[in-house]
Amino acid sequence: MIAAILSLTFLGAALGIILGVANRFLQVEGNPLVDELASAMPGSNCGQCGFAGCAAAAAAIAEGTASPACCPPGGKALAIVIGLKLGITVDLSALSDDGPKIATVAEELCIGCCRCSKVCPTDAILGAARQIHNVLREACTGCRNCIDSCPTEALLMQPVPVTLQHWIMPKPLAA
Amino acid sequence: MSEFILLLLSTALVNNVVLIKFLGLCPVMGVSKSVDSAFGMGLATTFVITLAAGASWMLDNWLLAPFGLGYLRILTFILVIAAVVQFTEMFIRKTSPGLYQSLGIYLPLITTNCAVLGVALLNVEQKFSLFKSLLYGFGSALGFTLVLLIFAGLRERVALARVPDAFAGAPISFITISLLALAFMGFSGLNI
Incomplete structure (x- = not known):
């Protein structure tokens, strides 16, 4: 029992020290x-x-x-x-951005085909075959991948709805 | 001397770790899309298997056996293998960023490559000496690299061939590797 604990502790410590030293010498400078x-x-x-x-x-x-x-x-x-x-100036004219938007499912159009949930990179779309799908607001990043996959155009980009949980007091304007 | 050469040949060809013992199939299917990355993966795995075979022999004979800790064998070996793989990953990231990119997730997955643990455990089972177990590890890794290279070359050609739709992708790869395994069965007729 004692021998088992001691030997594994010793082994773990020795390997950890070796890897730590190796990490110091083999460090890659990332940008x-x-x-x-x-x-x-x-x-x-x-x-x-x-x-x-x-x-x-x-x-x-x-x-x-x-x-x-x-x-x-x-x-x-x-x-x-x-x-x-x-520290550069960005040309923002190409971005017609009126606030963040996330995907929503129009329930009367959704046929439950599951195509949208397969292309979602964050697994934000819930739903099973022939069940109406739904989008998790917290998980959707608004990447629009699902919009083209929908055969009935039931997926729409909507502005993020303001709820009690999400409302943030706007910052005062600088004088 | 001839004994060592025979051991090397028998582990690399006759008892090939991939095609006869069916260990380490995940990287063989995963990294065999191009010969270049297959060669890099083969080299990395060769390094890991040889080092892990030596280190596990030393641990088993100098630490586990004297204290009667045989039941900790798998745990200890996994610890050593994980450390060796971590070291290899750092080394490749430092020396060859291109190879590091092309190996991607399969590099840390050498840890869970059952060929590495399998060779270390088989070593203990056969009660080899240190040099012989190093040779056993190196031979197995050589066989692994050989199969990986041959299979990557085959897959590069199959990718250009016209394959029926039902067989395209993974199925034709499995059929190819089964034919390769059949070819390697021929080595078992070698009387060594």
Whole structure:
């Protein structure tokens, strides 16, 4: 019993120290700017920007090969944040952004075909075959992947409804 | 000397770890889409299996056996394998970022590659010496790499061939690898 505890403790400690030292010597310098940009993005890897996921898009934006406004789910808010971080002015005219929108299901049109729930990158759409689907507001990132998959056009982008749980007092205007 | 060569040959070809013992099938199906990444995966797994075989032999003979802790064998081996894989991952990320990208999730999954644990456990079972168990690990890994490379080459050609719709994708890969396994059965006729 004591021998088992001691030997495994010793083994774990020795391997941990070896790995810790190796990590120190084999450290790879990542670009901290890319990490910062990627953490500001939606992170659902929906692919609408044309890159392989949010990390690749962040790397391209940091390099300057992609526009900071290339993320449709992020919209205007994300473009402004990225512009502030990079210290550049972003052309926002291409973004006709009137606030964040999430997907909603029109119950009278939904036939319960499950096609939308398969393409959702965040599993935000609930539903089984021949049952009316529903969208979890907290999980939807507004990436619009499901809109084209619906055969009856029952999925619509709607502004995020204001509820008691979500309402935030607007900031006072600067004098 | 000839004994060692025979051990190497018999582990790599006759008792091939993938096609005869059916261990480590997940990376064989997963990373065999291109020869380049298959070669990288083969090298990484060779490194891990050889090192894990040696380390597990030392632990078993110098730590577990003297204290009568044989029942901790699987736990200890998994610990050592996980550490070796972690080290390999750091090393590859440092030395070859391209390979690190192309191996992706399959690199940390070497931890759960049953060929690694299987070789370590088979080593103990057969009561080899340290050098022989290193050779056994290296031979098994060589066989693994060989199968991975052959299969990746086959899949690259199958990808260009016209395959009936019902067989496209994974089914034709399974049929291909079963034919490859049949071919490897031929080595069991070798009298070594």
